[in-house]
Amino acid sequence: MPASDQPDPNHPPRPSAIPPELQTLRDRIDQIDHRFLELLEERHRIVGEVAAVKRTSGVPIKDPGRESALIADRRDRAGRSGLSPEVVESLFRLVLWASRNQQARLHAAVPIDMEPRRVAVIGALGGMGSMFAGLLTDLGHEVLAVDRDTALSVEDAAASADVTLVCVDIRETEGVIRRAGPHVPEAGLITDVTSTKRGPVAAMLASSSASVIGMHPLFGPRVHSLQGQRIALTPARLHEGTDWMSWLQATLDSAGLTILETTAEDHDRVMAVVQVLTHYSTEVVGRTMRSLGVSIEETLRFTSPIYHLELLMTARHFAQSPDLYSAIQMSNPNTEEVTSAFLKSAEELDALIRTGDAQAFEHAFSEVTDFFGDFASRALSESTHLIDRLVERS
Secondary structure, eight states: OOGGGSOOTTSOOOOSSOOHHHHHHHHHHHHHHHHHHHHHHHHHHHHHHHHHHHHHHOOOSOOHHHHHHHHHHHHHHHHHTTSOHHHHHHHHHHHHHHHHHHHHHTTTTSOTTOOOOEEEEETTTSHHHHHHHHHHHHTTOEEEEEOTTOSSOHHHHHHHOSEEEEOSOHHHHHHHHHHHGGGSOTTSEEEEOOSOOHHHHHHHHHHOSSEEEEEEESSOTTOSOOTTOEEEEEEEEOOTTOOHHHHHHHHHHHTTOEEEEOOHHHHHHHHIIIIIIHHHHHHHHHHHHHHHTOOHHHHHHTOOHHHHHHHHHHHHHHTSOHHHHHHHHHHOTTHHHHHHHHHHHHHHHHHHHHHTOHHHHHHHHHHHHHHHTHHHHHHHHHHHHHHHHHHHHO
């Protein structure tokens, strides 16, 4: 028998037919899984009743104390039953997330006395615009949809609306604001969803006499749920006798969003790191792989979970709009400072590696470790959780 035809003792051939006793066990597992789904369905119905009670009582959708106690109890019961507490915790965190999402869909956080408003959504046919238009309509507000091909103009919509929401491309935002701003009633609100805030907020203040609150959703329109997603608010002008900040917060709360209040200046300074630095470094990695002629498929044969995760994020970046990323990086007033610091750090690291000075490398490494402090150990734990979930899907 040729060597290639010899059976591999480490990988015995699979049986051509499933043994009857195995099929019986699989059937029992299917029955248990179906009962499990029936219990989840029952839980789903009860969560609907919870949403109704919260709607009338004003109790918020998310109750961190209740969720922490629930997770602790389920972990304890899992440990006493011989199950993995970590696996059970992951399962119930997903169940809790779905519960909050269901409550939001049932308007559990919408105040009973919320007054319907007329909102002009400019850019309503785009990704973010359509998402906000759908959310506002679902909450009972009247939406005036404005886009390039709609009969309703920017000026007319702004004049007849209580709230004007600008959801257009970053490069067009300030121009659209200057068109809409003069027509927004003084008692109204003008806001936007741009990734930078100093320029748009300044344009809203200069072109209108209305209340001004800048917004920046820290997520894209393709998210499966708004639960727990962050949104930054930069209030710039709030007239006495109006309560637009409370209205906007209640609207966003009702969708399950986490609100971060800041200033336009602080927002852009931090986003230069959160967005610009992250996108810039990702683009350098992608361009480097391209210049090296790397075979993606070949690297995936040898992939570690960490490389797989980083490759997914890099490829995800390049699967999206280059216009969006160029606009984000070219419009932030702090971009030059951040990208210059990146290049300087890369040069310093390159010098350490070229000289082969391991001691200097370790010292530089330790400096960054000290900078991250306690967050480093937290990051190790949280990234391990992400890696485990990624491996489960592979």
